[in-house]
Amino acid sequence: xxxxxxxxxxxxxxxxxxxxxxxxxxxxxxxxxxxxxxxxxxxxxxxxxxxxxxxxxxxxxxxxxxxxxxxxxxxxxxxxxxxxxxxxxxxxxxxxxxxxxxxxxxxxxxxxxxxxxxxxxxxxxxxxxxxxxxxxxxxxxxxxxxxxxxxxxxxxxxxxxxxxxxxxx
Numbered sequence: 001x002x003x004x005x006x007x008x009x010x011x012x013x014x015x016x017x018x019x020x021x022x023x024x025x026x027x028x029x030x031x032x033x034x035x036x037x038x039x040x041x042x043x044x045x046x047x048x049x050x051x052x053x054x055x056x057x058x059x060x061x062x063x064x065x066x067x068x069x070x071x072x073x074x075x076x077x078x079x080x081x082x083x084x085x086x087x088x089x090x091x092x093x094x095x096x097x098x099x100x101x102x103x104x105x106x107x108x109x110x111x112x113x114x115x116x117x118x119x120x121x122x123x124x125x126x127x128x129x130x131x132x133x134x135x136x137x138x139x140x141x142x143x144x145x146x147x148x149x150x151x152x153x154x155x156x157x158x159x160x161x162x163x164x165x166x167x168x169x
Contacts, residue, residue, distance in 0.1 A: 051087035078112035079160040085119045114147045115156035
């Protein structure tokens with residue numbers, strides 16, 4: 001059963017947030033899905049966030065600093081997979097904010113490792129894709145040893161589990 005968590009009139013950017021079981025999805029003002037949270041039961045032990053389309057900087061900030069963080073506090077664990085394969089937006093406008101505000105809070109709340117799943121085109125050097133995802137492909141991962149970038153979900157999950165095996169504290 002789908003439950004509305006936030007209506008557009010209740011948000012700064014007009015996003016709508018709904019929950020159906022262990023999935024929380026966010027839609028932009030024109031109704032396009034831009035974000036999806038999968039609670040740890042879908043992929044055992046891993047909190048998953050998937051991004052879609054071209055969310056605006058302010059939408060990303062409202063999601064990450066709002067219900068994403070709230071759901072993480074409620075049920076997240078030490079492992080997080082961020083899937084940006086289907087996201088066409090640039091992250092440059094929110095990198096400093098994420099580094100300075102969100103990541104310290106997430107680590108304090110128990111986050112240990114973040115695997116970022118990049119589009120295959122980034123591995124092939126597609127200029128626009130590399131530019132849009134530069135934070136994960138280079139600077140962000142270099143700045144934080146707890147974050148790594150991957151082109152395959154299987155490789156990302158294997159790295160997360162090696163770094164923090166199930167049942168580890």
